[in-house]
Amino acid sequence: MNQVELSAVEKHYGEYHALRNIDLSIPEGAFVALIGPSGCGKSTLLRSIAGLEQISSGTISIAGERVNDVPPRRRDVAMVFQSYALYPHMDVERNMTYSLRLRRRSADLIAAAVREAAATLNLSGLLGRYPRELSGGQRQRVAMGRAIVRHPKVFLFDEPLSNLDAELRVKMRGEVRALHERLGATSIYVTHDQIEAMTMADHIVVLKAGRIEQQGPPLALYDRPANRFVAGFIGSPSINFIEGAVTADGGHVTWEGLERPLSLGRRLSAAQRVQIGLRPEHLAVATDGTMAMVVDTIERTGSQTIILGRCGGQPMTVIDHGRPVLARGDNLRLAVAPDHIHLFDPDSGAAV
Amino acid sequence: MNRALDFVRDRSGFEMILIGLSAVYLFLFAGAPFVFNVLMSFQKVDLFNIASIDRPFVGFANYQKILANPDFWLIVRNTVVFVALSSVCQLAGGFALALFFMQDFAGASWLRGLFLAAWITPGYAIGQVWKWMLAGDTGIANYFLRSLHIIDGPVYWLSDPSLALLTITFVNVWLGIPFYLLLISVGLSAIPRDLYEAAELDGANAVQRFCGITLPLMRDTLLALVALGAILTLQQFDLIAALTAGGPVNSSNVAQFWSWQLSFQSYQIGLGSAVSVLMLLVVVVIASIYVAATRSERAA
Numbered sequence A: 001m002n003q004v005e006l007s008a009v010e011k012h013y014g015e016y017h018a019l020r021n022i023d024l025s026i027p028e029g030a031f032v033a034l035i036g037p038s039g040c041g042k043s044t045l046l047r048s049i050a051g052l053e054q055i056s057s058g059t060i061s062i063a064g065e066r067v068n069d070v071p072p073r074r075r076d077v078a079m080v081f082q083s084y085a086l087y088p089h090m091d092v093e094r095n096m097t098y099s100l101r102l103r104r105r106s107a108d109l110i111a112a113a114v115r116e117a118a119a120t121l122n123l124s125g126l127l128g129r130y131p132r133e134l135s136g137g138q139r140q141r142v143a144m145g146r147a148i149v150r151h152p153k154v155f156l157f158d159e160p161l162s163n164l165d166a167e168l169r170v171k172m173r174g175e176v177r178a179l180h181e182r183l184g185a186t187s188i189y190v191t192h193d194q195i196e197a198m199t200m201a202d203h204i205v206v207l208k209a210g211r212i213e214q215q216g217p218p219l220a221l222y223d224r225p226a227n228r229f230v231a232g233f234i235g236s237p238s239i240n241f242i243e244g245a246v247t248a249d250g251g252h253v254t255w256e257g258l259e260r261p262l263s264l265g266r267r268l269s270a271a272q273r274v275q276i277g278l279r280p281e282h283l284a285v286a287t288d289g290t291m292a293m294v295v296d297t298i299e300r301t302g303s304q305t306i307i308l309g310r311c312g313g314q315p316m317t318v319i320d321h322g323r324p325v326l327a328r329g330d331n332l333r334l335a336v337a338p339d340h341i342h343l344f345d346p347d348s349g350a351a352v
Numbered sequence B: 001m002n003r004a005l006d007f008v009r010d011r012s013g014f015e016m017i018l019i020g021l022s023a024v025y026l027f028l029f030a031g032a033p034f035v036f037n038v039l040m041s042f043q044k045v046d047l048f049n050i051a052s053i054d055r056p057f058v059g060f061a062n063y064q065k066i067l068a069n070p071d072f073w074l075i076v077r078n079t080v081v082f083v084a085l086s087s088v089c090q091l092a093g094g095f096a097l098a099l100f101f102m103q104d105f106a107g108a109s110w111l112r113g114l115f116l117a118a119w120i121t122p123g124y125a126i127g128q129v130w131k132w133m134l135a136g137d138t139g140i141a142n143y144f145l146r147s148l149h150i151i152d153g154p155v156y157w158l159s160d161p162s163l164a165l166l167t168i169t170f171v172n173v174w175l176g177i178p179f180y181l182l183l184i185s186v187g188l189s190a191i192p193r194d195l196y197e198a199a200e201l202d203g204a205n206a207v208q209r210f211c212g213i214t215l216p217l218m219r220d221t222l223l224a225l226v227a228l229g230a231i232l233t234l235q236q237f238d239l240i241a242a243l244t245a246g247g248p249v250n251s252s253n254v255a256q257f258w259s260w261q262l263s264f265q266s267y268q269i270g271l272g273s274a275v276s277v278l279m280l281l282v283v284v285v286i287a288s289i290y291v292a293a294t295r296s297e298r299a300a
């Protein structure tokens, strides 16, 4: 059964159209990531599910019940805010138990819930501290603890890791995912970090300007982006885009300055203009490659070498997993497999 | 010379000048008059020796005379009623209005600003206007209440001994509410919105959010406000002078007005000083309750 179901959801802020025709089905126990650039409506969508924003039209249901007119406190969803929103006048224990105390649960049950959450999140030594006495990472864990003691129907996360440093973020990424697996609850996770989304989620929803551009499993979005926007958004460093055209025989693409057209392994209508997308990690440095590249800059991270340069006059980024000996101005040859060539309509941006 | 200049510019010299200036100011305009006042409360002061400090000491005689005055307990009771009732009503009214204005309706901030208009009018003038409005036979208040059939005959708001104190308390509440409204609004808007959202998702209804979030987070602000408001009410002089002058027969007289009457109407300056010193003790008690309360909060 679908735990969360949105159909034809629209949201207007006065003149501004923040969500456009959102259809989304989230099965029970799924981990869904909402990603998109800043201002695309991720928070708005999440807050609409929580009931903190009134949607303008459409329906939202949770566990089969239509909740459009149900106030947030009756929707049985828990949210982890980007700011954490911990109650400053309550210590960690009272922060986590506020919801249970409001529901007048027995003292034993509350104590057991706190003990379990504190053990899960490594907070046992901090129960008597106030939020201002905690580090950023500890606050983040308290915010998670406040959500999990309740065993809600749905967990909502609004960029919960964005205030943490890079190292802690990677660690918490794993912990949040592990927690999700343990609790088996439905989670909706907002982030603008596509790596976070790719590594954590079962299902990714890409939003742009209030509209869903594409949704599906992470690798499906990576392998078969529905449009230019999704292709550019997913993957790091991001995909190379080149203006080009299909050759007269319909089986190759090329662009001005490229010596030999690239084979597509399929037939398209001849001579149409296309945008060619080549992921940096799919371009291989090979002596028998068909594309000539001139090196501009080399960035070495240790595990990989990022080569920036020009290929047939177009800027191109290539990732190499070895440690090639290269210098500015060197010439390389690149190869790409036909099924790694993404093509998009230059006007609509849709995949061809 | 250069070294002195460097000390001011780069080290603690500048801070010391600032502290020194305010210390001099405080001494000249608060400390010295205060000492002078305390001194007078232990002296026999009359119109002939008022100009010199060297006056006959009388020990606690001024205080004894005050305590023995037949009106003393009436005035204490009036003062307590005036301050306590004013503070409670100002706090409740100011809080209710502040919450009301937090509901961002059209023109809310504009209207809230209008509340402060009462403050640009001098207190004595406000007292006069209310006196006209509350006048027994010609006042608009009685006319209004009569046309609404709430009262039958004229009510003598200011000259009925059982009403006079309540009436000046009412006007003082009216005057003090904008002060509470403004400062409570500032405190309320400093509470992050997402706390309310988190509480809402945690299952708190409006009343629970008010008791669980708003009140605890406003505690310090409210304590400071009540302490300050009570002190302002203890200083309230203009309204009483304009409305009842303490009458009829002291039924609306309060300590601050009595002190003035003793000093400047009957020229018993020693007695007036003694009353003001007693009031000062009350103010010190109020202030230390506030300091203790906020300190325990910070230690928690």
Ligand SMILES: Nc1ncnc2c1ncn2[C@@H]1O[C@H](COP(=O)(O)OP(=O)(O)OP(=O)(O)O)[C@@H](O)[C@H]1O
Binding pocket: A013, A016, A018, A036, A037, A038, A039, A040, A041, A042, A043, A044, A045, A192
């Ligand atoms: N209360 C509001 N009134 C008017 N417009 C709003 C309001 N809240 C959000 N918006 C607009 O709606 C759009 C979506 O906002 P939202 O907060 O959902 O963005 P987001 O995708 O979460 O961005 P970010 O990654 O920066 O958090 C933005 O353009 C924003 O300006």
Ligand SMILES: [Mg+2]
Binding pocket: A042, A043, A044, A158
């Ligand atoms: Mg956001």
